[in-house]
Amino acid sequence: QVQLVESGGGLVQAGGSLRLSCAASGLAFSVYAMGWFRQAPGKEREFVAAISRASDGSTYYADSVKGRFTISRDNAKNTVYLQMNSLKPEDTAVYYCAADYLGSPGRWAATHTYDYWGQGTQVTVSS
Numbered sequence: 001q002v003q004l005v006e007s008g009g010g011l012v013q014a015g016g017s018l019r020l021s022c023a024a025s026g027l028a029f030s031v032y033a034m035g036w037f038r039q040a041p042g043k044e045r046e047f048v049a050a051i052s053r054a055s056d057g058s059t060y061y062a063d064s065v066k067g068r069f070t071i072s073r074d075n076a077k078n079t080v081y082l083q084m085n086s087l088k089p090e091d092t093a094v095y096y097c098a099a100d101y102l103g104s105p106g107r108w109a110a111t112h113t114y115d116y117w118g119q120g121t122q123v124t125v126s127s
Contacts, residue, residue, distance in 0.1 A: 002026040002116045004097050009121030012087055016125070020082040022097030022118055030054075033103025034073055034080040035114060038093035038123075045096070049082060050108035060108050065091075087125045094120040 008020040020036070035050040049071040052058040059071050070083040080097055098114035100107070107113040 002099075004099060004116055004118035006095065006097050006118045006121040009095060009123045011124045011126065014087060014089055014125055014127050016087050017083070017085045018087065018123060020084065020095055020097075020121060020123075022080045022082075024078045024080070024099065027099065027116065029078040029099075030075045032099040032101055032115075033057075033108060034071075035098045035100065035103075035108055036071060036080075036082045036095060037098060037111065038091075038095045039120075040093040043093075045111055047109040047111075048095070050100075050103075050105075051080065052103070052105065058105060060105060062109070084123070087123075089125045089127045092123060092125050094122050096120045 003025045005023045033052050036048040037045050039045040047062050050060045051071045055075045068086045073080040097118045099116040100114045
């Protein structure tokens, strides 16, 4: 049974930082590209960041988080991370990690290409 479990969310003031983790089990982690998405109340789920299969793999970011967020992965620990700095109130959302089997860069931003999803972790940024 595949599981993706996010952690690290919480309440932080604007300008602060959080580090999200997503621990994967039940799948061959290293053959999956990994992505982070977020969904704010009343809005559609949107792409945040993605990383290719290798631990030092290619990364891709939404324009809204570029330069503030960093995605990384540790294939030995079956874990993907999202370091979020300079947080803004508009970053408030539930953050989800997702796994895309043999994912390729051209499709990382599309929700429908991901095979597995976590349950999400809430991030709230106060002004």
